Structure formats: C-alpha cells, structure tokens
Amino acid sequence: MTPQGPTERRPASPPPVVLPKRPTGAPGAKQVVDAFKAAGLKVPHPKDRSIDCGPDGLGLGCSELIATDAVTVYVFPDETSAGDIAQTWGGQSYQRGAVVLNYLEAKTPAAERPRYEKVLANLR
Numbered sequence: 001m002t003p004q005g006p007t008e009r010r011p012a013s014p015p016p017v018v019l020p021k022r023p024t025g026a027p028g029a030k031q032v033v034d035a036f037k038a039a040g041l042k043v044p045h046p047k048d049r050s051i052d053c054g055p056d057g058l059g060l061g062c063s064e065l066i067a068t069d070a071v072t073v074y075v076f077p078d079e080t081s082a083g084d085i086a087q088t089w090g091g092q093s094y095q096r097g098a099v100v101l102n103y104l105e106a107k108t109p110a111a112e113r114p115r116y117e118k119v120l121a122n123l124r
Contacts, residue, residue, distance in 0.1 A: 019053050020077035022063040026098040027123050029064035029073040036071070039119045041112075043068040060085060063098075071116055072102040096120045 022028060027035075029050070036043045046068045053062035053074075062085075064075040076082040076098045086095035094101045094117045101116055108116070 019050060020061065020063050022075045023078060023098050026075060027120075029066040029075050029099075032073045032075075032099060032120060032123065033066050033068065035119050035123050036116060039115070041116055041119065042070045042108075045069050067105070069106065070108045071106050072104075074100045074102060076100065094120070096123075 030048075033043050033046050046066050049065045049067050050062075053060055053065050060074070061081055062074045062076050064073075066073045074082070074085065076085065079095075079098050082095050082098045082100050086093045086100045089100075089102055089104060092102065092104045094113065096117070099120060101113075101120060103113060
C-alpha cells in the first residue's frame with residue numbers, strides 16, 4: 001500500500017503550554033511550600049509539576065502545581081475553579097481562596113493536616 005499525498009510533518013517540539021495566571025494577591029505554589037518549610041512543616045522532595053495543569057497533563061486548569069511527599073499545592077486562576085476541584089476531592093483537600101492543598105497522594109497523617117491548613121490560612 002503506498003501512502004497518498006504529502007507526509008504530515010510534526011514540529012520537533014510541541015508548542016509551550018500556556019497556563020492561566022494565578023489571581024492577583026493569591027500566593028504562588030512555591031510561596032506556600034516555602035511558608036510550610038519556614039513553619040517547620042515537612043515538605044520533602046518538592047517538584048514543580050505545573051505542566052500537569054495543562055491540556056496534555058491532568059487538564060485541571062490550574063495555574064501552578066508543586067507536589068511534595070507531604071502535600072500537593074495547587075493554585076487556580078480563580079476561587080470557583082479551586083472550589084470545584086476541592087469538592088471533587090472531598091475530605092482529602094483544603095481550599096483557601098484560589099489555593100487547594102491535596103492530600104490524596106501524600107503521606108501526611110490526618111492529625112497533621114490542620115497545621116498545614118493554618119499556615120496557608122495565615123499566608124498573605
């Protein structure tokens with residue numbers, strides 16, 4: 001069987017994913033992780049996984065995403081999006097404005113979670 005027509009050429013690298021901006025005044029994911037660290041909370045092995053926010057990743061529509069072994073920090077472009085995702089994750093998350101803490105893949109005991117949530121709640 002012989003191919004018909006020209007062969008489609010794909011670009012050598014995909015175009016960069018453009019993520020929505022986080023809202024003005026909302027802390028960045030790195031800022032949240034740094035605040036946890038400053039408060040003496042464990043945030044081992046932080047990894048910037050913001051690329052997973054985009055259409056080729058999990059497609060959650062977040063602006064920023066940093067995963068640690070203790071908690072995953074998501075920053076969304078607005079509070080409504082953050083609330084929708086937090087509701088989907090049920091009791092395994094905490095929302096403060098446009099920021100959502102997710103414990104689904106984390107090893108954080110439930111008794112420790114309020115400490116992370118308090119640091120986030122006090123973050124300006």
